[in-house]
Amino acid sequence: MASQKIYACIDYEDPYVQPLLLNAVKARLPKELLVLVKDASELPSADSKFLQWRQYESLDFDRLMSGSISCLSNSYVIRKALIRKHYLSTTVSHWLTKNPESALKHHVKPGVEIEVDFSEFLDDALIEAFELHESWQRNESKDVADKEWWILKPGMSDRGQGIRLFSSEEELTEIFEEWDPPSDDEEDEDEAAHSGDEDAAPASKPADEDDDEKGIITSQLRHFVAQPYIDPPLLMPQPHPSAGRKFHIRTYVLAAGALKVYVYKPMLALFAAQPYAAPSSTAGAQPDLSAHLTNTCLQTGEREGSVHAFWSLPASLGTSSSSTGGGEADWRESVFEQICSATGEAFEAAARSMSVHFQPLPNAFELFGLDFMVDAAGTAWLMEVNAFPDFAQTGGELQDLVKGLMEDVVDVAIKPFFGVEGGVEEGGENGLVKVRDIDLGKR
Known part of the structure; x- marks a missing residue:
């Protein structure tokens, strides 16, 4: 010892x-x-x-x-290839170019990156967004219920800030117009109250203002990614307390050294505040995001019914599809296997194809929160990777989940580094599961 x-x-x-x-x-x-x-x-x-x-x-x-x-x-210095949405989109794109049969092909929606300061320049930013233009053209001949929807995500925001849904160029333009800064006349009126910092939000719309736009200003975010919207999502049936509400899976992932990657088997299921309704059900208006966004930070009160242990969800959903729990299959096991496969591949993709923007160090480890959405067919889709995830959303009832995670991190990442006996490469049966072990040549 x-x-x-x-x-x-x-x-x-x-x-x-x-x-x-x-x-x-x-x-x-x-x-x-x-x-x-x-x-x-x-x-x-x-x-x-x-x-x-x-x-x-x-x-x-x-x-x-x-x-x-x-x-x-407990953190790498550079890891934005994973934690910035537009960088993650690029990471996956580069990896699939070299590895077209990678698991990421089936677990990450292709993204269209948009870089724009003001809505008046949106047309220029969309010149090479062929996927969007083709989708909009197809939508022109479709009924409202059959239209293809997209989700817009600011590349460097968190807590659900700035996420919007759209199905046409007009709707996308309206979104960006809402975020334009005040006119010159309005800026003159507020000049005395402005801090003078060009990176600060105008005084007329503070960055922490709790309104529908969440204080968004396009020129401060600039980088966006648009992806096909997952519809329909997998929903829990009655009599589950969160039946009919959209949810995503929060997966805790440990990256240790350069580079071993572990998925923590105890996961969370985070549910939206309102019952799910397809975006097309509110044609002509922005869909009610409370039914579409599963970020618990957007909800108020005690989040009753919004946070569940993933493995407490019913193993059978009463469907005829084997991928979602029909017959003897347990859809949860299938989803967990997909999550392990996609997670390992995403981290290797970042380490090998975006090494400038993801630099694992042999003397560091980091916990990430990965969010996966499961569609009605039972496919798990990686939505984003979060650094320093909000463990508090687990709540008091599920605190033992985080407690076990921290103890496993000490066993897997800390004890071996300091040469302490009892360190292990993997946690217990219900703990950390190794999904990648690659040597990046860093010592």
């Missing part, structure tokens, strides 16, 4: 996560080796074993980069 002290700075700045991290570290690392510190200034020497588990902005990256065998951190 390692005899050198392990100095650990555990400061996650989150009242939900912090005690879980502390308890996991204390429970899994030997008491005689663990020394809790507030920052690196308390280390006795430059080569002391040091674990920092903090928010990204608070990490000591200088020490991380200079201490490849002594310092372990």
Whole structure:
């Protein structure tokens, strides 16, 4: 067993996560080796074993980069090939060009990237958006109920900000027009109240304003991705408490070193606030997003019925399709296998085809939150990859899920790095499942 002290700075700045991290570290690392510190200034020497588990902005990256065998951190420095929606779209596109039979072909909707500052320049931005133009042309001859819908996502936003649905060029244009900044006259009126920072939102629409537009201004986001909308989605039948409501699966993924990737088998099912209705049911108006967006941060109150343990969902959905639970098949097992396949492939794609924008380090690990949507045919589609996911959405009743995750991370990513006995390559039967193990040649 390692005899050198392990100095650990555990400061996650989150009242939900912090005690879980502390308890996991204390429970899994030997008491005689663990020394809790507030920052690196308390280390006795430059080569002391040091674990920092903090928010990204608070990490000591200088020490991380200079201490490849002594310092372990809970985040990579560069990983936007995965966590930025437009970068993820490019990552998948590049990987499929070289690997056309990759699993990502069947688990990521192809994206159309749009870069635009103001709505008046949208026409220019869409010149090469052939997929959109072809879809709009097909829609002209279709009934409302049969139209193809697209979902628009800002490349660098989170918490559901700026997501919209559209089925025509006119609808897309109206969306961007809503986000245009105030006119010159309005800016003059607000000039005295403006901070002067060109990256700040105009005073007339603060960035945190809680209105329908969520304070969106196109010129601040600039990068967008449009993807075919998944319709119809898989819905739970009666008598499930969230029957008829759209949901997505939140999957926690551990990337360790350079590079092993694990999927945490206990997952969450996050449900929309309102019963699902096809976008075409509100023809002529923007669909009610509360029925389409499953982000729990957009909901109020106690989120009753919005968060469930994935494996608590019914194994059989009473359908005739084997992919969604008909006969003896368990649709959940099929979906989990798809998630494992797509996750491993996505991380390898980022590491090999977008190495400038995803740089795994041998002395770092990171937890990501991947969101998957399951369609009515039982196919799991990767929607996005989140860094520093919101563990608090798990809630109090399912807190043990996060507790188990943190303990497994200590066993799988932290103990082996510091040479502590009891470290394992994989968690228990219901814990972390290894889905990729590749050597990127980084030491």
